[in-house]
Amino acid sequence: MNAPWxxxxxxALTIAISYTVxxxxxxxxxxxxIAFLNALFHGLDFGRLQAPQDYxxxxxxxxxxxLTVWGAIVGTLFAWLSGKLHGKSS
Structure with a gap:
């Protein structure tokens, strides 16, 4: 059994890579x-949310x-809880 961390x-690494791409x-x-987000969310206009500043x-x-810190915390908690629910100790 892998350690929850x-x-x-x-x-965390998966989120960091995905966010970077x-x-x-x-x-x-x-x-x-923006056009992709509009299509993905059934026509909501994300263009209105676009910030006037440069990225x-x-x-x-x-x-x-x-996002990376949050992913590390959530992933660790998930693995720990999953281990507890499946009767495995870590």
Whole structure:
């Protein structure tokens, strides 16, 4: 049985990679990114939420850190609870 923190780190890294790819795609093609979100959410207009400022390093790093830490905590908690529910000790 893996330690719960390993699952937490796995989730955190998965989130960090996914967020980085998403941010890169949005930085390269913001108009297409908004159009994709509009289609994904059945026509909601995400263009109204688009910030007037440019997308920069700090706009990327802040959410990346929050999401990564959150992923580590949630993944660890999930693995620990799953182990308890399945009768495995860790």
């Amino acid at each position: 390993k699952t937490g780190i796995s989730l 998403c941010a890169l795609l949005y930085a390269l093609w913001p108009v297409q990114g 920069g390093v700090m706009t990327f790093v802040g959410p990346l850190l929050v």
